[in-house]
Amino acid sequence: MKIVIIGGGAGGLSTASNIRKLDKNAKITVITRDENIAYSPCAIPYVLSGQVDHFKDIIMHQPEDYLERDIEVITRAEVFEVSSGEKTIKYNRIAPLSRIPSGESVELSYDYLVIATGGAPITPPIEGTDLEGVFKIRTIKDGETIKKWAQKSKKVVVVGAGLIGLEMAFGLKKMGLDVTINEMLPQIVPRSLDPSMALIVQKYLEKEGIKVILGKGMEKITGKERVEGVVYEDESFEADMVIMATGVRPETKLAKMAGCELGRWAVKVNEKMQTSIPSVYAVGDCVEVVDAITGHPTQSPLGSTAVRQAKIAARNIAGAGAEFKPVLNAMVSKIGELEFGSVGLTESFATQNGMEVISGKSRALTKARYYPGAKRIDVMMVCNPRGRIIGCQIIAKERVAERVDTMALAIAKNVTCHELSTTEFSYAPPVSMVIDPIILAAEAACEKLKNSLKNK
Amino acid sequence: MKIVIIGGGAGGLSTASNIRKLDKNAKITVITRDENIAYSPCAIPYVLSGQVDHFKDIIMHQPEDYLERDIEVITRAEVFEVSSGEKTIKYNRIAPLSRIPSGESVELSYDYLVIATGGAPITPPIEGTDLEGVFKIRTIKDGETIKKWAQKSKKVVVVGAGLIGLEMAFGLKKMGLDVTINEMLPQIVPRSLDPSMALIVQKYLEKEGIKVILGKGMEKITGKERVEGVVYEDESFEADMVIMATGVRPETKLAKMAGCELGRWAVKVNEKMQTSIPSVYAVGDCVEVVDAITGHPTQSPLGSTAVRQAKIAARNIAGAGAEFKPVLNAMVSKIGELEFGSVGLTESFATQNGMEVISGKSRALTKARYYPGAKRIDVMMVCNPRGRIIGCQIIAKERVAERVDTMALAIAKNVTCHELSTTEFSYAPPVSMVIDPIILAAEAACEKLKNSLKNK
Incomplete structure (x- = not known):
């Protein structure tokens, strides 16, 4: 074959x-x-930030490794x-x-x-995207070019506040640049986070010294051969680098x-x-x-x-048979110390698509209250009117990814907030609270449902 | 009412x-x-180890706090x-x-x-358990007494290698004592871990300088008024403190x-x-x-x-109605840097109770291979002959608790290793591998099942 x-x-x-x-x-x-294979494009920002040393580190295999398993790779x-x-x-x-x-x-x-x-990568129809100093991100080569250019730059604008945009912004900030993120929509991470949750991430970025411009589209990128600045309807400023992270x-x-x-x-x-x-x-x-x-x-x-x-x-x-199941788009990202993740639908997306939903929130800690190093954790759980969980967003400085995975399974198995609120979770003071923040969010959702039924 | x-x-x-x-x-x-209320007895070892400063820190509420909500507490x-x-x-x-x-x-x-x-606490029928310097652990008062005694002691034997035993042993080691753990059964954490997984935890304890004596019961504790030593069938040694963590x-x-x-x-x-x-x-x-x-x-x-x-x-x-569901005993513990958890049945327990089971194991990393600080993680998944997951054990220096919770939900929802092996997990290089260690263990279990079917 x-x-x-x-x-x-x-x-x-x-x-x-x-x-x-x-x-x-x-x-x-x-x-x-590509000239490289088997690398993790999502790791490019971590090389910029210095969390990973070299671009070659994120290449996990060479064509020869595949040849050993009798797979020919032609680059x-x-x-x-x-x-x-x-x-x-x-x-x-x-x-x-x-x-x-x-x-x-x-x-x-x-x-x-x-x-x-x-x-x-999509290049939006903005004047000036063909100037030197305007970059897209796809391959390691793009990463290398960006890194070189950034080393001689002072001010960068990242267009698009999705995951890649935020991760690139943070990486470039760690390289010492003056960084602005610009998102056309009125919030960051619009695809995966609801506004109130996005605001927590935004505040962290701002605390790290990254400027965030929301709700306006760039009109043009100015410059002769290379980028010199960016222009909006109501303002313009200098920049020597623009990253297009527009999807x-x-x-x-x-x-x-x-x-x-x-x-x-x-x-x-x-x-x-x-x-x-x-x-x-x-x-x-x-x-x-x-x-x-x-x-x-x-x-x-x-x-x-x-x-x-x-x-x-x-x-x-190979004739073995298997089915790919519908997706929940479970995702997680880590920007500096902040980890955030999402699975299923956001409340905004659901509402915009005509679905009736409620949401329960919790703000708690990642360890027992008295245990040193406990971090704040925020959970938002979105449910349909029968209590079925259809989405969840989690933000904290630790232990987010695995909670997203638990919620992915809960959603896949049609678990309701009522069922989740009495579900078994493990507990030890150095690693969790006796009532998990997820349970607290489920309880808040149950409460909301009860009140919304009362009002009907 | x-x-x-x-x-x-x-x-x-x-x-x-x-x-x-x-x-x-x-x-x-x-x-x-008790004279104290609302404290976490499982946090007592962390006060000994110094990870939590004072015993008063682990008391989360006073009777007055409850009085505010019109709950009378009589101590x-x-x-x-x-x-x-x-x-x-x-x-x-x-x-x-x-x-x-x-x-x-x-x-x-x-x-x-x-x-x-x-x-x-159970006091086993050993001669000498009434001597000064023999302690059980239940209340904060016990913790305080143990701490004081430990400050003037050199050598302690902890009897029982369950969670409390191990946590106490680690706490006392951090106080500078010479610590021996003694378990009658041939492995530590017999209730929650299978032998091969228990060995990983045991090696960590030994690396931390704790001696582990397995498979023999203490015959007596010697001393006139206070503990002077312990005696086994084939050896005896000096000790000035014995902790009974025997359940x-x-x-x-x-x-x-x-x-x-x-x-x-x-x-x-x-x-x-x-x-x-x-x-x-x-x-x-x-x-x-x-x-x-x-x-x-x-x-x-x-x-x-x-x-x-x-x-x-x-x-x-209160007349609202609710049902407590059967338990999976999801547990987690953190000893020093090592986190380990378990949910459902161990392979040993299942086998001893006449159940036919297979298990799949994985040894992987907690982050992408190239991301600094990735830690080793071990997963063991126990399944019945139809692939239904009935237990899971996880050990790593981070991110264990939430994976235990995911597995608790998977077991509660009758998920099979086949289903889990294509289940959605989140991924980002700083927090996970693109194929989660849990998935790898599920795949290993599927493979074992396939082979066991072939051999039939």
Whole structure:
């Protein structure tokens, strides 16, 4: 069996590894445009901040490591033709460093093709984005270029206050730059946090010396060859660097070329991760998934999602069978000391989509009150009118990620705030409170529901 | 409505607070033998180790705090008579400091009685346990006495390698003593950890300079008035202090006096936390509960259990209704830097009780491999032959408690290792791995199941 995988990120390489585990004999080829493989793009900001020393540290494997498992990885290669009728692809080698096709074109045939082309950063339609000093973030090379430029810069504006935007802002702040984050919407992390929770993170960023401009869009970036400043409707200021962290658009070009059906957001796949063409699978940021709460198509551009999808795709390609389940987009981020996470829907998203919801909040501690080093923790739990939990947001300086995971499971298993409020949690003074902050938030949600029933 | 609660620990006081939330007018009286209330006995070792400064720090409330919520708390009072026919109790004041009844006896009538008398330390039948320098651990007073004695001691033997034993041993080690832990069974933490996991904790203790003697029982404690040494079948050595951490026996005397039915282990209660006498409820270490996996009666002497039971008892007394669910005994402990936790059944317990089980293990990291400060984490997951998870043990120097909570929910919701292996977990390099160690353990369990099916 011959399998060709396009893309050397988490989705593509995990698919390759998982197929190899299940099938000793398959011929597996991974093709990527990038010169590096198997790195964690979400770790780029941590190299800027100095929390990780070098960009090479975040590269976890080399092509040779895969060759040991009989997986061929071809880097710096651009697939320019996919024929799903013939079951062939063609690629060109990209000349080292120049990124110009060298003209050497190779054809490969496949039994199964896996499209894991990821997403490409979106450049918003602002004048001046082509100036030197305006950066997007996708590859390690982008990270290296940004780091070099930042070393000779003083003032940077990060456009977009999603996770990558905030993490980049913090990294650049740690490099000593004057940092401004600019988000068009009236709050940071609009996709994952409700306004009151976003404000906690915003205040932390501001305490760390990062300026936050909300609710206005940049009109243009000024400069002759390189960035000199940014202009808004009501103000303008100097800057020598602009980072575009304005989101990612699924790369669907090759999938389209293969004839795969596209959905509202990206490549359509069934629960086997199979596209509309039976011999073509797709995983990672280039596919759309089903939201577990709304049942509607959505995007889940997370490394953890790509890895789960890779496992499912591999099992199906190898004939073992498995289904990818609707997603809750469980996410977590750590900015400096502050950890924040979210799973399911925010109250704002639910309300905007016509859903009736209530939310319960708690503000408590991560350890027993008397235990030194206890940190404040904030929990917000969103429930539907029957008490079913549909979302949860958590912020603290420790122990957030695993609580998000507990809540992801609770939501996946249709747990209500009533049930959760008497659920068993572990306790020891140095690591928790005798009543977990999650339980307190569930209790607050129960109380809200009771009062809302009374008022009806 | 008049409610009398006997016991000023987590169970008794939480019941009082919860009733007050639901019923503004109830007359609530709490009676306790202890001179302190509302403290965390499990925090006593942390005062010895110096992680918490003073014993007074672990007392979270004073009787006056409860009086503000119109809850009367009577300390240093011994209930000596319960008449469930008359619905009355009688107590004597214990003279301050002397603990001798002063003869002043008071009668109280009640509509509901709540027995929250906890457990009493078990003294094993060893010669010499009445010598000066032999201690049990139950109250703050015990903690203070131990601390004083330890300050003039050199060598201590802690008998019993359960959680309290280990935590006390570590606390005394931090005070500078030469510490030996002695456990009759061939491993430490026999109730919550399987041998291979217990060994990880044991090695940590040994690295911290604590000696561990396993698989032999102490024959006697020698000394004239005070402890001078301990004697085993094959060795004996000097010691000037012995701590008995050999478990706790439910205090059921008053429940018996009230005519409440006892079960195999302790006071029998239904899912409302009601004893066989409808006007008498019981919560905390003095009751027995149902094991969620085996369905058999078991004990759950945990503060977190007492607090959950208190909520259920209060709701039922106040007429709101609620059911206490079978327990999984989710627990966590932190000894120095090492955190370990367990939930559900161990493989050993299951096997000894005739259950067929398999287990999957993982050894991974708490952060991305390249992120500084990533710590080793060990997970062991126990499943039945259909893959249903029935237990999980986790050890690492961070982020254990919340993973135990995730697993508690997974077990409570009948999740299988197959389902868990594709469950959504959050990910960010500074706080997790892209595939969580829990998932890796679930995958290992799936693999074991597959192989065990093949061999059949």
